[in-house]
Amino acid sequence: MHARTRTAALTGVALTLVVVVTACASPTAEVGEPTPSSPAAEAPAAAEPEPAAAEPEPAAEASRVRLSGEFAMSGYTYTFSIEAPTIEVESDILDAAPGSVNIHLVFSASGTLTNTTPGRNAPVPGMADADFVLGRGLLLGEMWRRGSGSAECRVPYDGLYDVAEEYCSGSRNARLYPADGVTVQLSPGESVDIAVSTSGFLGDFSIPEGTFDDFVASVESPLGWWVAAIGSETRTNCRFDVGFGISGPVLATSPDIGCVG
Secondary structure: OOOOEOOOOOOOOOOOOOOOOOOOOOOOOOOOOOOOOOHHHHOOOOOOOOOOOOOOOOOOOHHHOEEEEEEEEOOEEEEEEEEEEEEEEEEEOOOOOOOEEEEEEEEEEEEEEEEOOOOOOEEOOOOOHHHHHHOOEEEEEEEEEOOOOOHHHHOOOOOEOHHHOOEEEOOOOEEEEEOOOOEOEEOOOOEEEEEEOOOOOOOOEEEEHHHHHHHHHHHOOOOEEEEEEEOOOOOOOOEEEEEOOEEEEEEEEEOOOOOOO
C-alpha cells in the first residue's frame, strides 16, 4: 500500500557545524652562553613548567552523532534513526529593537522513520493538525552539562529531567518531519526519510545584544543531542518538557546519559 499524502512545504537547510579547537605553545627564550666557571655552566637551572590550562568539555562532532530508538504513540509503534545533526545561528539587527538581536536557528539532520505496527497503517507523528495544536511529534535538540557556562543553561525552562537533571537543553529545538513534506501515513513496515524544521519548535526570537557571542558559542558547540517523542506513552528514564504542560520521553541521546535502558 502506498503512503497517502497531503500538500505541505518544508524548507531544508544544509549547514555545517564548525568546531574550533585552539592550541597554545610555550615561547622559547634565547639565553646567552655562560662561561665555564659560572654556576650556570655547571648546573643549568631547569625552567619551571607552567600549569596546564583546564581542558574544555569536548563538543559533539556532528558527523559522528547517531540517534536511534523506538516509541509508541496512540497505540501505533515506530522506530527512528537520525544522523549528523547540526545547527547554525543566523542573526539580524536591522529589524531588531535597540539593544537586541533577532535570531533564526538553522537545524539540519537526516534520518528515517519506520512504522512497526503489525498489520496496520500508522499516521506520521506531527503531521496531523491536532498534533501541531497539541505539540505532538518527534523533537530534536541540543544539551549541555549544567555549570559548563553555556548561555542556553540559563533560559527560563531548559528541559531535561529525571536522571538527566545534571544536563540542560536549549529552549529552542526542531521538529522532525517527513523530508518530502507531504507523507502523513505509513503502511506496515514502510519507512520515510525525515528532516528537521529550519526555525525550531518555537520559531524565531530575540536576545540581548550583549549576550550574542556567548549564545552563538554555546549553540554551535553543544555537548550532545537528544530526540524526544512529545505525546508518546513510551516510558524512559528522562523527559523533555517544552512548557505549557507539554512533555514527552527522551528516546535517545548522544552521548548516552542513561535516559534509555
